[in-house]
Amino acid sequence: MSPHLLQASAPITLLGGGKVNANHLSRALALAPEIVAADSGADAALAAGHRPGRVIGDLDSVSEAALAVLPPGCLHRISEQESTDFEKCLRVVDAPLILGLGFLEPRLDHALAAMNVLARFPGRRCILLGETDLCFLCPPDLRLAPPEGARLSLFPLSPVAATSEGLRWPIAGIDFAPGGRIGTSNEVTGPVRITVASGALAVILPVGELEATAAALMAGAAAGG
Known part of the structure; x- marks a missing residue:
């Protein structure tokens, strides 16, 4: 697969399958209107009334209901199981800024995994939003x-x-x-x-x-x- 499945000239909002605060999502979309979903983040997007432009991941968690309403051309399966769906997205999405929701809540293991991914992709400017805090990898x-x-x-x-x-x-x-x-x-x-x-x-x-x-x-x- 191309290392840059998506090259965006503007910030994007990236949705994961964890808890997504509706107010935080509205604020993110005001800054980055284009939505990309990481696997079951597609369900979070649809539940909030938005259709993701692309869904990236191994696609083992996205619901059948979501798959039924999403055009096949927006689905991008990366089948390997050695990385999380968040990592798969950072690997193939190139944007000046990524606002990530649904990666820090509610599971601690998922939050730690997401922080680990930030450390391994220093070239990606990405802000992760939780319920009370945001985090990002400090640039130089x-x-x-x-x-x-x-x-x-x-x-x-x-x-x-x-x-x-x-x-x-x-x-x-x-x-x-x-x-x-x-x-x-x-x-x-x-x-x-x-x-x-x-x-x-x-x-x-x-x-x-x-x-x-x-x-x-x-x-x-x-x-x-």
Whole structure:
């Protein structure tokens, strides 16, 4: 299969088979109107009154009812079982930004698997939305301006070396690592800049920061950061 099944010039919304908050979906679609579904994410899309343009995955979870109303041309089966449907989607979808819903809730194992995929696809700018939080892989140079006092957590998905500005507890010189030092519940004190020298670092913010975070990641990508 082509490494780029879908090449999009604008952000897309990617739906998984987990819990999808209707309000969060509306906000995501305002930023990224095109819907791609990961397997049974097609059911989530149809239940919300939307028809996905493409359904990607091993297609072992999508319902017969969904298959009956979706045109065969939008179904893209990737049969191998060595990867999750989320990974299959990131592998073949190229977009300036992906907003993913239905990957963090309600199962912890699915959420951990999704975070693992983010770490292995650093070239994909992807924000995952949960009920209360969003998360994304920090690009090499991240600039954000959350409200002063906002919670900003950092979780290393590999050993990480990074520096920061605008955080109550600076991270320069800290050896972040899974099973070692992490950055839960840091606090914004001003405009934030995080520079990652090495490693995979997840950024976690309140879901209310979606629009500002999406704009910051798009601006950073345009600037080559």
